[in-house]
Amino acid sequence: MAVRLRTRWHRSDRSERNRTGSGKPKTLDSLSSAAAINIWKLAKDSFLHMEKEGFSFPQDSQAIDVITEFSIYLLHIIDRLIYEKLPEEERGPLINGIAGQLLETIVSNKTDLLGLGDYRGDLIDRLNERLGNYAECSFDEVGPGPGYDFNRYLGQQVAVVMASGDNKWVVEQVMDIEAPEMAEKIRPVVRDVLGVRDL
Numbered sequence: 001m002a003v004r005l006r007t008r009w010h011r012s013d014r015s016e017r018n019r020t021g022s023g024k025p026k027t028l029d030s031l032s033s034a035a036a037i038n039i040w041k042l043a044k045d046s047f048l049h050m051e052k053e054g055f056s057f058p059q060d061s062q063a064i065d066v067i068t069e070f071s072i073y074l075l076h077i078i079d080r081l082i083y084e085k086l087p088e089e090e091r092g093p094l095i096n097g098i099a100g101q102l103l104e105t106i107v108s109n110k111t112d113l114l115g116l117g118d119y120r121g122d123l124i125d126r127l128n129e130r131l132g133n134y135a136e137c138s139f140d141e142v143g144p145g146p147g148y149d150f151n152r153y154l155g156q157q158v159a160v161v162m163a164s165g166d167n168k169w170v171v172e173q174v175m176d177i178e179a180p181e182m183a184e185k186i187r188p189v190v191r192d193v194l195g196v197r198d199l
Contacts, residue, residue, distance in 0.1 A: 031194060032097030035078065038189045039098070040105055043070035046178040055167050060113040064106065065161040071102050072127055073154045073179070074186050076134040077145060081190045094194070099127060130157070144183070151179040 047057075047067045057063045079095050086094070103123055110119045138147030155171035162170050190196050 028093055028097050032094060032101050034193045035094075035098045035189055036101030036105065038193065039071050039074045039078075039102060039186070040067075042074060042182050042185055043067045046070050046182055049181075050173060050178065053173065055162065055170065055173065057162070058164070061110075062161055062164075064110055064113055066158055067109075068106050068123070068126070069130075069154060069157045069161065070178070070182060071106070072130045073134070073146075074182055075099060075102060075127075076131055077139075077183055077186050078190055078194075079131075080139045080145075081141060081187070082194065082196050083141075085196050103127070144180070145187075146179065146183050148175075151175045154179055 044067055047063060047070065050066070051057060057066070075095070075098060078098065079091070082091055082094070103120065106123055107119050110117065133153060134150060137150035137153060139145060139150060140147065152171070152175055155174035158174050159167075159170040
């Protein structure tokens, strides 16, 4: 899977300030936005890869729900990677900021695909439930990252979304291919965008 992530901050040559840099740290909002954009790109790319591999998404709601599941998975990986590496007073607002940006993106896409609706409440409930369940799963910060149970939980959630189609081997595809790819590709976002170097 080839997806272009934004892991560097670019400056234009239009002003002296942009050429030399302002020396100011990035804001919580800009960090949250950059991380959320990269999560969305990775999640969408994994969905498109599954589609290319022959998995069927006959309903638009299935497509957006699979991308949502992938996005929540990646959000929790970021949280696990920065846990104890950032002070809690920074980590909590950052994760909440990323979650808020993702929520806005998902609601916007659901509205575009499915029409107007009250999507926010259900999405918040799903996000909270998934993050609570992922917190119980194994995770190796230094090594491969998400454990077997972590990736299996994602596979099971995607399988539930895709249950109405003829999609054999969904759990295996997610566990063996999509999840490891996403987990590996989110690390540069944490390192280069969020500035957490010791991963």
